[in-house]
Amino acid sequence: MKFLRLALFLVLSLCLFNKAHAQSSAELKRRRDKITAELEDLRREYEETRNNKRATIKQLNILKAQIGLREEKIKTVNSEIRLLNSQINSNTNTVHTLQGQLDQLKKEYAAMIVFAYRNQSAYNKLMFVFASKDFNQAFKRLKYLQQFGTYRERQAASIEGTQKELHVKINELDRTKNQKSSLLQEQEKEKENLGKQRSEQDKVAQDLSKQEGQLKKQQKNLQAQYAQINRQFNRALAREIAEARRKAEAEARAEAARRAAAAAEKARAENKSAAEIAEAAKPKVIERKTDSQILTATPEAAKLSNDFLGNRGRLPWPVGAGQVVQEFGIYRSEGITNDNQGIDIRTGAGAAVRSVFEGEVTNVVDVAGSYMVIIRHGAYFTGYVNLKSVSVSKGQKVTTRQTLGAAATDPATGETIVHFEIRNVETPQNPRSWLATQ
Incomplete structure (x- = not known):
């Protein structure tokens, strides 16, 4: 029973992890593809500006935008690699767990085969039943022999199912490792392109500096x-x-005047002195509020x-x-x-x-x-x-x-x-x- 609960827990945990991973991985891939498309647009635009032969501020700004996007892409690739590492670790643990389960199932199945071999003759089975103390025990032993055969079939099916699941997980692990390898190659390529573009940015900036201080004029x-x-x-x-x-x-003053008039009217109704009525009729001092309080009044x-x-x-x-x-x-x-x-x-x-x-x-x-x-x-x-x-x-x-x-x-x-x-x-x-x- 404990074994069944553990297996169920592992399967559920793996399903939840894979679902979360798929969502995160899909989002990161979508972002990476979007950045790649924007970089391609900037590349085409930059090639057009280079045809002018003279360095321009537009050229420099396109390079800045490319560098920013490429840095963002490298961060995204790093996040994807971290996710793949988590998946590789999870799948590796699952493979080890399934391998352990398979070994245990095979060991139990082998023991059952040995037992079945030793008791394969009909005579042995009848002797096992007839050796019972009473009818109830004989019935239970007969049911046991029937259930033993069914259990053997289930064990064989479990071994086959575990072998298939193990094969699937091993293939998935191989695919994940290949994805990681591909992303690492892409990461290195982007780092190389980033270095080239930074060098080109420095060159364009130097050329612009020679063109009568265009950069300084732009910054001014x-x-x-x-x-x-x-x-x-x-x-x-x-x-x-x-x-x-x-x-x-204005609203606060109007409210203060209204309250003062109400207070004075109440004082008159209570037959208070003229001084008390005059005091009640004075509007209260308006508390000055902060700009934030005023804007959210x-x-x-x-x-x-x-x-x-x-x-x-x-x-x-x-x-x-x-x-x-x-x-x-x-x-x-x-x-x-x-x-x-x-x-x-x-x-x-x-x-x-x-x-x-x-x-x-x-x-x-x-x-x-x-x-x-x-x-x-x-x-x-x-x-x-x-x-x-x-x-x-x-x-x-x-x-x-x-x-x-x-x-x-x-x-x-x-x-x-x-x-x-x-x-x-x-x-x-x-x-x-x-x-x-x-």
Whole structure:
């Protein structure tokens, strides 16, 4: 019985592990295939830019995007290899367990064959039955002989079934080892390509540095652009917070006046003195709330803010497909220090820019000839910059993944880059920790 429970437990555990492994493995393979397709698109685009013979900023940015994707692919392959190692260990343990079970079944079956051989004659069987003390014992011995034959057949079937299962697991183990070997080869190839592209990136950067400081000029332009985005975003948020505060304080004053009037009326009804009535009629001092409290003053705003926070790490990307070419935070390039308070995503020309969560459009602002759309989600705000056209307006309610407009292409570089920001009140957040893994 213990043996049966142990076997059942092993089978169930193995089924659950294989199901979880299949889901994780399929997801990792899907991600790896997606990255491979994006790398191929970038490779074709890079070959087109190389035909110009002169190094360009677009060339450099494509190389940066390729390097980022290749690093992501190597991480994905590493995760797949770790999963395969777990499966190999699990299957190896299963093979050993099944081998042990098979050896035990064969040993028991051999003992039964020996017993059956020694008692194979009809005379021995009859003597075994007739040697019983009474009729009940004779009946039990007769049933035992019948059950013994049936049990022997079941043991033979168990041996055959275990042998088949063992064969399946050995084949599965071999396939898994082959998959691991193939992934290790792919990993080495990607590392080699990564090294080549980093070298090429350095060469293109050096060539650009010789072309009258184009890189420095680009970084200065980015510095000015980031500063303008930051100013516009801060102004828009300050106006939104000020308006929310004005409304909240007006409502609080009206509520305080209503309560004071009710208190004065109650004091009169209780025949209190004029001084007590006057004291009761004074509105209470309004407690000053924080900006976050002001922005979540209504139940709807509080729920929206909590829902947005609850989807951290699962928000959809603001574009359908793209690669991050500049991460969040302070970085230094060509002697210029820039502070990117969002992320820059390289995407296709005219790509649809989408809301990452439901909310209300608070501003549509012109920034250096393109549009920035700001959406409020309770105490959180998202900003979408570098749109050539917009399809929403201030005050409009939007849903998750609703199109806000089309991405603009820089005529100087030929690139389409969308700048995306998330802020908690006025504090910039790293969008990477909020967006779902691509």
